[in-house]
Amino acid sequence: MIDKDHAKISLLRQTELLDVSRSSLYYQPRISPTEIRIMNAIDEIYTRYPFYGSRRIKLELEDEYQIYICREHVQRHMREMGLQAIYPRRKPNTSKPGKQHKKFPYLLKDIDILYPNQVWGTDITYIRLKTGFVYLVAIIDWFSRYIVSWGLSATLENDFCIQALKKALLKNIPWIHNSDQGVQFTSQDYISVLEEKEIRISMDGRGRCMDNIFTERLWRSVKYENVYLT
Structure with missing residues (x-):
């Protein structure tokens, strides 16, 4: 089976080894107009209020768009869309690395940005x-x-x-x-x-x-x- 998170073998090489069409990896089920409307509304809210988490976005959906869905539904779409509240407080992690992927340390603490391409x-x-x-x-x-x-x-x-x-x-x-x-x-x-x-x-x-x-x-x-x- 194709392992999209494999640390050593690329997707292209895996499809070649298994004789599988790579385009099949990109198939996505058709999204319903209702779900597209919900996702567009979430994006509009997040664009205006990037510090909003799923709870406040849920309330805004109800007040401004008359969209009534559970908070878990909002969280799922935020994960799919790569949205995370910009707020200096602990929030659910929406950028998850692959299980076998190496994580690197943060190098920019207390570094002054002084020149291009630094x-x-x-x-x-x-x-x-x-x-x-x-x-x-x-x-x-x-x-x-x-x-x-x-x-x-x-x-x-x-x-x-x-x-x-x-x-x-x-x-x-x-x-x-x-x-x-x-x-x-x-x-x-x-x-x-x-x-x-x-x-x-x-x-x-x-x-x-x-x-x-x-x-x-x-x-x-x-x-x-x-x-x-x-």
């Missing part, structure tokens, strides 16, 4: 569309706030993250690369690209959602100023 940060967000949704990954230079590279995907497989990273590395090589502990960034395929360039790897610890605040601000700007105006 630190790059990366993250994934959910972009709602009229008929569904896509995922957006971006790599941002923490000094200049410049978007070094980005990518879109209809799934959360790590290929689009790896391609965005490779495009970024054609321009420059950072001293430190920082991300959360999501499976896309802890996968061996992604880590190998960084290690090949001898880039220091930093990962936000549990409960440290404020660490990637530059990227979180970017997501709000992208959604409000570019995506959701039309």
Whole structure:
């Protein structure tokens, strides 16, 4: 069977060994219009109030959208969409690494960002569309706030993250690369690209959602100023 979290054998190699079409890995059941409406509403609320957790989002759904679902339903969609409240308090961890994936320490505590390409940060967000949704990954230079590279995907497989990273590395090589502990960034395929360039790897610890605040601000700007105006 295909093991998407395998630390040594990539998905491509596994499909070759098992003679399985790789496209079959990306199949997703069709999402009902009702669920799309719920997910779009959650995203609208989170874009306005990124410090809201599932409890407050549930209340906002009821008050503003007349959507009545249980808190567990809200939490499930937030996990699917990669949303986590930006709040300096313990919250459920929504960026879970694969069981066999290596976790790296956080390297940015008390570090001053003084020059371009000293630190790059990366993250994934959910972009709602009229008929569904896509995922957006971006790599941002923490000094200049410049978007070094980005990518879109209809799934959360790590290929689009790896391609965005490779495009970024054609321009420059950072001293430190920082991300959360999501499976896309802890996968061996992604880590190998960084290690090949001898880039220091930093990962936000549990409960440290404020660490990637530059990227979180970017997501709000992208959604409000570019995506959701039309």
